[in-house]
Amino acid sequence: MLTIKDLHASIDGKEILKGVNLEIKPGEVHAIMGPNGAGKSTLSSILAGNDRFNITKGEVIFNKKQLLDMPPEDRAREGIFLSFQYPIEIPGVSMVNFMRTAVNEHRKYHKLEPMKAGDFLKLLRDKKKIVEIDDRLTSRAVNEGFSGGEKKKNEIFQMAMLEPKLAILDETDSGLDIDALRIVANGVNKLKTKDNSTIVITHYQRLLDYIVPDFVHILYNGRIVKSGGKELTLELEEKGYDWIKDELGK
């Protein structure tokens, strides 16, 4: 589904990604871990299409298409969803209006008719249940006045509404208490199918107890330096990132 080949990227002249390679197939959950500054958020921003970064080398193929040629809204409509680390507030725009516009834009891209109001409201109700999100939240403006945990739940709610092929969860666990973490993880798990995939970006092993990855990659200094299965996270948990640094002789 997703192939990243030798991806190099920089911002303000500083190179952040120094040759990332990654292969993701449908139905897989990949975890990307690494210390601060490794380039995890840069990678997710670039995949989503944030043009602040300069792609200096490499290519990304998603669904057989050249992803880097596409504007962010088309990437979204193709099926990429980014759960932001710091979801932004959009005052004055109601969640309902926002979601309905998003859903219908996706449908238009796939040559479908816009969803009827009644059907949309039903979809809204059903998806709210998956993430146990409060009715109050959906009647407010996008993320306005939401607590950290509510914002993260809202991200997963939107993910449920848009049913992406590839979901990128950027540090979804940051700012969550243990209960919220459990609810968010449950939501993600309920949305998993054999046809969609997930990239879970995180510092900590704890989230991965709930969202169990098929593959774990360690991003360090702009490159994926180690890949393995779930046991890799336990090793990291035990030894810390210094272990990686030592192994690489840095």
Next chain:
Amino acid sequence: MGEKNKILKEVTQSDYKYGFHSDIEQDSIPKGLNKDVIRLISSKKNEPEWLLDFRLKAYDNWLKMDMPKWAHLNIPEINYQDIIYYSAPKQKAKYESLDEVDPELLETFDKLGIPLNEQKMLSGVAVDAVMDSVSVKTTFRESLAEKGIIFCSFSEAVQEHPDLIRKYLGSVVPPTDNYFAALNSAVFSDGSFCYIPKGVRCPMELSTYFRINASNTGQFERTLIVADDESYVSYLEGCTAPQRDENQLHAAIVEIIIMDNAEVKYSTVQNWYPGNKEGKGGIFNFVTKRGICKGINSKLSWSQVETGSAVTWKYPSTILKGDNSSSEFYSVAVTNNHQQADTGSKMIHIGKNTKSTIVSKGISAGVSQNSYRGLVKVTKNADGARNFSQCDSLLLGDKCGAHTFPYMECQNKSAVLEHEATTSKIGEDQIFYCNQRGISTEDAISMIVNGYAKEVLNTLPMEFAVEAQKLLQISLEGSVG
């Protein structure tokens, strides 16, 4: 930056939608302003002596006045001798049916979407269409006349209801009020007159469309609305103008008089040509709009969406004279590219227990400058006055400006005045968040701006609200990037 630029390029190709020009013979007088020109205007309109005197006196006053310079505006010198002060399509004064009207004229109105034909009658909007200083047709006149409602062109009102005109003209905005009021009072061409008799609720929205056609023709509209005791009227004013290179001056006056227990709702959607992206051309919109809530419990609501003009200078205001009278002012003013605006409202509290509300939302984009200037004045004997003012500014991009000049003058201890202000911008992060959900940048801006302006748009009559939303979108195309 590649994709964004591509989108911006496509979007900024769209031309000013109303940028066309009718090839109709104009009956113009030569350029320049002097007493002879004024006499000529007055005689062409067959005006009574007292009205000519009114004009000449106003002109004398104007000569003694100077153009005010206190606004936060950069206005080039205006050569008042380089303007044509009267221009009317060559037509008969009255039309019994549409067959008599110049077909090109009717086509113009069609393009502007003005409902002049029988089919449109069913939508229930009476229209007095003004084209370059002469009112062409007034529909529904008969059905309104049954209720005693007078809705006609100002010029016609002078002929058919001279007493009403004489009684009220200049009673809210005297010719000495300001420089442009004096100019308008000397050379006003035409406009609308509306009178709602006692106890009558006008059954339909009354509407007027304006258009400036010939080059260098100043538009000096004069509107007078009188709502007698216990009456109600909702009045819509919408403007369009064709593309021009030379600036065109628009110095209008609107006077509204409201008696006991009466209410007037005055809504405006304005999209005069704003000038091109380099700031060349565009209308100068210097307007004096004022209402007096004369009677007890009288009410005046102003709603406006201003997106056009190169320079906008107007403060729709209300004098709250009658006890328990109230007034609201809801406004969205958009400036883009090189536009400038210095607008707001004045609420003057004179009677007892008067209330006023000002909600002003400015949106700046491009390199434009958008200023809010408001005055809430509570005079000595205005016991129990209440005011709530909210002025918000939204900035798109980082090269535009938003400024606020709120004034409060309070001479009564029992007054309660509240003022709130916010400044915000549409950040790239917000746009990107929308993009990531599959929403294009244009739609994102449109959604965010509509959310911001919602409170004001909700105060417009339905017909206008839709047009206003579209207008907001069009006027902000290409503004973020």
